Amino acid sequence: GDSVTQMEGPVTLSEEAFLTINCTYTATGYPSLFWYVQYPGEGLQLLLKATKADDKGSNKGFEATYRKETTSFHLEKGSVQVSDSAVYFCALTLPSSNTGKLIFGQGTTLQVKP
Amino acid sequence: ETGVTQTPRHLVMGMTNKKSLKCEQHLGHNAMYWYKQSAKKPLELMFVYNFKEQTENNSVPSRFSPECPNSSHLFLHLHTLQPEDSALYLCASSQDNRGGTDTQYFGPGTRLTVL
Numbered sequence: 001g002d003s004v005t006q007m008e009g010p011v012t013l014s015e016e017a018f019l020t021i022n023c024t025y026t027a028t029g030y031p032s033l034f035w036y037v038q039y040p041g042e043g044l045q046l047l048l049k050a051t052k053a054d055d056k057g058s059n060k061g062f063e064a065t066y067r068k069e070t071t072s073f074h075l076e077k078g079s080v081q082v083s084d085s086a087v088y089f090c091a092l093t094l095p096s097s098n099t100g101k102l103i104f105g106q107g108t109t110l111q112v113k114p
Numbered sequence: 115e116t117g118v119t120q121t122p123r124h125l126v127m128g129m130t131n132k133k134s135l136k137c138e139q140h141l142g143h144n145a146m147y148w149y150k151q152s153a154k155k156p157l158e159l160m161f162v163y164n165f166k167e168q169t170e171n172n173s174v175p176s177r178f179s180p181e182c183p184n185s186s187h188l189f190l191h192l193h194t195l196q197p198e199d200s201a202l203y204l205c206a207s208s209q210d211n212r213g214g215t216d217t218q219y220f221g222p223g224t225r226l227t228v229l
Contacts, residue, residue: 043220104157
């Protein structure tokens with residue numbers, strides 16, 4: 001079935017370090033791909049998205065490129081800040097969906113230390 | 115109020131209680147969703163409504179009963195819950211849920227504890 005797999009966390013980095021959170025997917029057809037972020041005590045916020053192969057989503061210094069050949073959508077940031085500490089979720093929806101159902105990965109906790 | 119709001123933010127209930135969770139969106143969207151976020155499990159879609167009509171029930175037990183009186187409001191009625199139903203319940207909305215490209219906007223969630 002359709003699924004999303006994220007790297008196991010937690011990921012602990014020092015401030016200004018380079019971040020990569022891996023995400024791969026299994027899906028029929030050509031999904032849209034999303035990264036959501038959840039800060040402590042809050043709901044999910046869309047971080048970025050890409051709706052077709054080779055698209056790059058970007059926001060707040062984060063980037064992810066939709067790689068159809070490797071079925072991946074890895075999240076990257078060149079220099080993380082303490083305020084980036086949160087849980088990051090990779091997700092997909094299918095264009096054939098008539099409900100907009102989001103399928104999520106298990107989430108990756110990022111902790112950035114000063 | 116802006117965005118998606120949920121009340122209450124925290125709820126503790128016994129297994130014999132009946133309670134309701136409320137979600138309201140102020141974005142003019144047509145689709146609304148309930149998700150369950152349990153510890154160490156991926157977020158699970160529970161229900162989807164589009165223009166007030168339920169379009170998905172993801173095999174949710176009948177002790178969870180959704181209600182969508184209009185496109186701005188969504189309720190989740192709870193009765194005879196089990197301790198394993200303790201979780202964060204998230205509401206979301208989107209402009210349209212066909213085609214799979216629309217962004218879903220989430221509320222802050224209701225943290226439910228079933229004793």
